[in-house]
Amino acid sequence: MSAMVPVVEAGGRAPELSSGARRRRGNGAATRTTSSPLATVVAILIATVWTVPTIGLLITSFRPQRDISTSGWWTVFANPDFTLDNYAQALSGSGSSSMLDFFVNSLVITIPSTLFPLAIAALAAYGFAWLQFPGRQWLFVAVFALQIVPLQVTLVPLMQMYGAIGIDGTYWTVWISHTIFGLPLAVFMMFNSIRELPPALIEAATIDGANPVQVFLRIVLPLATPAIASYGIFQFLWTWNDLLVSMVFLGGSARVAPLTVYISQLSGSRGSAWYLLSAGAFISMVIPVVVFLVMQRYFVRGLTAGAVK
């Protein structure tokens, strides 16, 4: 399970993020140690340690199977020899199940698991921010507090519930579970930005005859799109990368299990089949890394919302 649960900060509201950067241009740097050569060396050292492990495995995934087991990946710089066989083998797989099945499972699990909490949390965030009803504040705090219930506490009872209504072993179990687990954080993040909308805007629309539902659809949703998008990326990465929930509810079969479960099994049972493992690991990373790089700006905004006063 991924670790991206930005807990609320005192102040709670999403700040205008660019304002911090705007305010701070000029000569005054909070922490000017950059000029020292030692600092530069440390930075390069950290960046290297962070990057080399991934590069090593990436290079390995393109080396012939025999080379991988007889020489280190760093020797390719002396005598390069690359192949796509590992990827071909990983994808075609052995016997009845191929990695492609797991890849499809990952997609089929992740897309609804992202859309469900987005839609339901957007409704709730608007309700908490702009509708008046008794117990509003308490309910909101309660939903927020549930953010930190460990999934582990809920798994066994949920499994029994799914069994009782006859959807065990189907995608519905993970779609519903990811939705439930994502809601507290989703509601909180969207609430922060929806509440920031200027009341005058909503009053004006109301005077023009819009009812609250129209206000929600025509004003709130479009204006809250950045917040919704940044949560969407979170939820996407989180569900794509999840291992625990899928392992518990879907087991390990190619029929329903996602890539993470497959890679984890491969790592356990064939720990030294590096030609398969390395290619498999990168196939499982392609989508989240692309999403991450393309949407990085929104993702960072989501992470830092509420963290910076």
Place this chain on the structure above:
Amino acid sequence: MAEKFGQMLLAIVVLVAVVGVLLFLASLARGKRGDVVRSLFFVGPTIVLVAVGLVWPTILTIVQSLRGASGSGALSFTNFATIFTRDDLRQSIGNTAIWVLLVPLLAIAIGLLYAIIVDRTPIEAFAKTLIFLPMAISMVGASVIWKFVYEYKPTLAPQIGLLNQVLKSLGFETQQFLVNGPWNNLFLIIVMIWIQAGFAMTVLSAAIKAIPDEIIEAAKIDGASGWSLFRFITLPSIRSTLVMVLTTIAIAALKVFDIVRTMTGGNFGTSVVANDFYSASFTQNQPGLGSALAVLLFVLVSPIIIYNVKQLREAY
């Protein structure tokens, strides 16, 4: 394959239909109490889902944890007694404590250091992406990457694991990093730090950038520079952000599961509470014991919940 995507489309259609019905019903509400009725449709689904999916299961698990290892006996504290007397489980608790201590501290230290160093350098964006990227990779993927770094071969054989190659080049014997305790725990922890430092760096960097220029100018005029500027201006200014990052990473470390499962399977003295929970609940047929371990996680997290709820209530 077509059938799977068909199921997915069906699910999305169901979602759209449900939301459509909710909005339609909400739009029917009229009059003075309109908001109260409308809130049923806006807030109701979330409340129902978290009540059925989070609150009720938590209560059931707490009850089950009190009913013996099978989860069906009379009420007692046997499971909790078991946790604190069985050596392997005690070791897991110790390991979890080390995770919760080391991961946040080191991830934050590295993240903060790096954020400060690359701040406003020409390559800032690229340099940050390098450190941040592991956040996008699953813990399973990260585990595979690092398992390869730690790969063991006897000293005389050609090495394929980077770390052992380094040892060999320096004239040392090669090591089974993931097998030899207690250090193997540390090598697993490094993977988590590798993932989390980017998160710490990103959030802390944003906080540092949000410190107003005037404050820094003023401090400089007063003669502060370098370390003292950091110690007396930067650090206090980002204190609340530091607490938030610390909390978040500590919770993640407390519940860590994927890394241990994928890299050692919890063998060689590396198990943690969340991994024992999985084994007890789903492979060893001791759901009561598993529930007790889950409750233990909950108890360990709760001080953090209480602290954060207090903060939130002060804010609104």
